[in-house]
Amino acid sequence: MSSVTLFPMSKVDRIQRALGFVALIGLLATVGFGLVWTPPDQFMGNLVRLIYIHPPLAWVGFIAYGMNFLTSLAYLWPRTRDLRWDQLAGASAEVGVLFTGLVLVTGSIWGRPAWGTWWTWDPLLTTTALLFVLYLGYLALRRVPDDPKLRARRSAIAALIAFIDVPVVYFAVLWWKSLHQAPTVLNPLTHKTYIHGSMAWTLLLGFVAFTATYAWMLMIRYRLGADEQQARVADVVLALHERQEEGR
Amino acid sequence: MFRDTLALCRKDLRVEWMTRITSLQVVPFAVVIVVLFGFALGPDPKQLRPAAPGVFWLAVLFSCILGVQRSMSVEMSDGAIDGLRLAGFDPAGIFLGKLLALVGELVGLEVLLSILTAVIFGVTLASFWLLVAATLLATVGLVAVGLLYGVLLASSRVRETLLPLLFFPVISPVLIAGTKVWQAALDRHVSTGIGWLELLGVFGAIYVAIGIVSFGPLLEDA
Numbered sequence: 001m002s003s004v005t006l007f008p009m010s011k012v013d014r015i016q017r018a019l020g021f022v023a024l025i026g027l028l029a030t031v032g033f034g035l036v037w038t039p040p041d042q043f044m045g046n047l048v049r050l051i052y053i054h055p056p057l058a059w060v061g062f063i064a065y066g067m068n069f070l071t072s073l074a075y076l077w078p079r080t081r082d083l084r085w086d087q088l089a090g091a092s093a094e095v096g097v098l099f100t101g102l103v104l105v106t107g108s109i110w111g112r113p114a115w116g117t118w119w120t121w122d123p124l125l126t127t128t129a130l131l132f133v134l135y136l137g138y139l140a141l142r143r144v145p146d147d148p149k150l151r152a153r154r155s156a157i158a159a160l161i162a163f164i165d166v167p168v169v170y171f172a173v174l175w176w177k178s179l180h181q182a183p184t185v186l187n188p189l190t191h192k193t194y195i196h197g198s199m200a201w202t203l204l205l206g207f208v209a210f211t212a213t214y215a216w217m218l219m220i221r222y223r224l225g226a227d228e229q230q231a232r233v234a235d236v237v238l239a240l241h242e243r244q245e246e247g248r
Numbered sequence: 249m250f251r252d253t254l255a256l257c258r259k260d261l262r263v264e265w266m267t268r269i270t271s272l273q274v275v276p277f278a279v280v281i282v283v284l285f286g287f288a289l290g291p292d293p294k295q296l297r298p299a300a301p302g303v304f305w306l307a308v309l310f311s312c313i314l315g316v317q318r319s320m321s322v323e324m325s326d327g328a329i330d331g332l333r334l335a336g337f338d339p340a341g342i343f344l345g346k347l348l349a350l351v352g353e354l355v356g357l358e359v360l361l362s363i364l365t366a367v368i369f370g371v372t373l374a375s376f377w378l379l380v381a382a383t384l385l386a387t388v389g390l391v392a393v394g395l396l397y398g399v400l401l402a403s404s405r406v407r408e409t410l411l412p413l414l415f416f417p418v419i420s421p422v423l424i425a426g427t428k429v430w431q432a433a434l435d436r437h438v439s440t441g442i443g444w445l446e447l448l449g450v451f452g453a454i455y456v457a458i459g460i461v462s463f464g465p466l467l468e469d470a
Contacts, residue, residue, distance in 0.1 A: 130417050137414040144404045154400050157462050158414065161396060164458070165418045168451055172421035175443065176428065 012223070019216040026209025033202040041199075047113055052202050054106045056210035057099050058128070064096025064214060065135065065163065072159035075152055086152035087229070089159060090142050091221035093135050095214055100132045123174040130169050134162045148229065249341045256337070256345020261352060263322055270353045274314050278361050281307040286368055293370045300369035301430030304361060305423050309390065311357055313412055316394035319350050324402050329467065339464035343395060347456070350391045351384075358383050375433035378441045382429035382448060389422045389452035392459050399466045421451055 009017070034052035041048035071089040074080045107125060108118045119125070142155050264270050285303040289295050323329040323346075332342060362383075366373050373379060397414045401407035425444040432441035 130420055133413075134417045137410070137417060140410055140413060141400070144401075144406055144410065146404070150403075153465060157396075157458075157466060158400060161393070161418060161455075161458065164454060165421070168421045168447070168454070172424045172447060175447075176424045 016216065016219050016223075019212060019219060023209060023212040023216045026205065026212050030202065030206045030209045033198070033205060038198050038202050044114065047110065048199070050106055050110045051199075052206045053210075054103065054110060055203065056206040057103045057106060059207060060210050060214045061096050061100040061103055061128075061131070063211070064092045064099060064218075065131070065166075067092040067218075068096060068135075068159055069163040072156035072163075075156045076160075083148055083152055083229075084226070086148075086155060087225040088218075088222055089155065090139075091218050091225055093138055093142075093159070094221055095217045097132065097135045097139060098217075099210075099214070100128060100135070103128055104132060121173075121177060123170060123177050126173045127166070127170045130173075131166060134165065138162055249338045249344070252338045252341025253344040253348060256332075256342055257348040257352070260319065260322070260346060260349030264349070264353060269318055270315060270357065274311050274318075274353075275357050275360060277314065278307045278311045278357055279364060281310055282361065282365055282368065296369045297371050298431075300365050300371045301427045301434065302423075303369065304358075304365045304430065305386075305426045307361055307365075308354065308358060308387075308426075309416070309419065309423060312354060312387075312390045312394055313415060315350050315354060316391070316398045316415075317408065317411065319346055319395065320398040320402050320407075329402075333467065339467050340460040342467070343399075343459045343463035344456075346395055347388070347391050347459070350395070351387050354387050354391065355384065358387065371434055373434070374436050375438050375441070378429060378433040378438055378445070381445055382426060382433070382441065385445060385448035385452050386422050386426040386429075389448060389455055390419055392452060392455035393419050396455065396459050396462070396466075399463060421447065425451070 030052055034049050038049070038052075040046045068089045071085045071092065075082070075085040075089065104125075107128070111120065112118050138155070138158055141158050142151070144151070146154070282303055285299070285306070286296065289299055289303075323332070333339075362373060362379070365371070394411075394415055397411055397418075398407075401410055401414075404410065425447045429441040429444045429448070432438065432444070
């Protein structure tokens with residue numbers, strides 16, 4: 001039956017709890033350093049504080065999609081074919097989409113005061129937005145009910161199609177822009193040259209904290225998926241028994 | 249494989265010849281889109297002319313979705329695809345045959361549509377070979393992605409709504425590149441168009457290759 005065991009704690013539960021603890025402490029520390037203990041930027045003022053979360057969010061998006069690609073490949077490769085890879089791929093894409101959405105939102109919040117607009121057709125921005133939609137489609141495809149093995153193969157191939165598309169989209173958008181208008185957009189990363197010691201450390205802390213958060217969320221989502229799968233199988237077995245009882 | 253490709257292509261084109269779905273439904277639909285864009289952009293030729301390449305390619309994209317859905321529903325109804333597989337058709341041959349047939353149908357549509365767009369948007373079709381090359385390469389890429397997703401969703405009940413969501417983001421490079429080559433061709437800047445042609449070629453090659461490799465496993469699911 002269902003593997004939901006709240007008590008006693010297994011080894012996996014302990015790892016999950018430890019990860020969650022690290023993530024929580026990391027995020028609290030990032031908030032503390034980012035909002036209180038670091039100085040405002042000489043030019044950007046308090047706006048610079050967004051830099052402690054925006055790049056780490058984007059980074060998590062990239063590792064989430066990278067993980068989705070690798071686990072999909074592992075599923076397609078006959079020797080490593082296992083439904084657990086498929087569940088991991090789905091969990092990673094879900095977390096990735098959430099973080100990409102947050103990247104777009106925090107980017108917009110940065111863009112409005114820094115560039116004077118919520119949105120520009122900058123190559124990185126446009127690619128990120130397309131990435132978001134691409135993987136939303138992938139998640140929608142995953143929700144289509146079917147036999148788990150068929151669904152896994154279908155999803156894995158869709159994941160490959162999406163992942164391979166990302167560099168093509170990026171170059172297309174890059175050339176598309178560069179042909180029309182000089183890339184004069186203010187790049188937030190150029191401000192790194194003025195970055196204060198404590199600011200650099202806070203940014204690094206942000207990366208660590210968000211990566212731990214990703215790992216924690218991935219783990220929870222993966223285990224939830226496995227439980228859902230088991231519950232579904234249990235339901236079918238139960239229904240079968242009931243029909244058999246009726247027949248007697 | 250090539251024999252299967254040709255046989256499948258002939259079969260699909262014959263189905264089209266008998267039913268005239270593309271010529272009597274999809275082509276008029278594309279015409280309607282171009283005219284509607286004309287309404288949306290207003291009658292000012294200064295606004296219409298720069299928009300012509302984009303409008304043309306958007307109309308092609310929408311038509312391509314319909315073409316793909318039609319092409320897959322022909323195989324899915326009455327278990328036609330099982331017949332093909334039982335007859336020993338190579339999956340890669342099935343993919344290439346359907347690709348060839350659909351590219352053929354869409355190229356026909358594109359010829360008519362380009363003339364119409366040129367007339368009602370007031371542009372002169374220049375740099376003929378650049379236009380032809382771009383249109384062919386872009387269509388191969390579009391149809392390859394479309395068929396891949398088409399077979400991916402073949403057995404699903406939500407394919408009509410899910411196919412556009414999956415298809416459009418992936419083919420956005422084709423829309424960008426196709427529009428750019430057309431602009432370059434219409435402005436007679438042939439050299440700027442060449443780089444975009446390469447992108448279209450690479451895109452088409454990638455997805456035709458994925459189609460050849462993965463059509464077999466995907467057909468098993470369908």
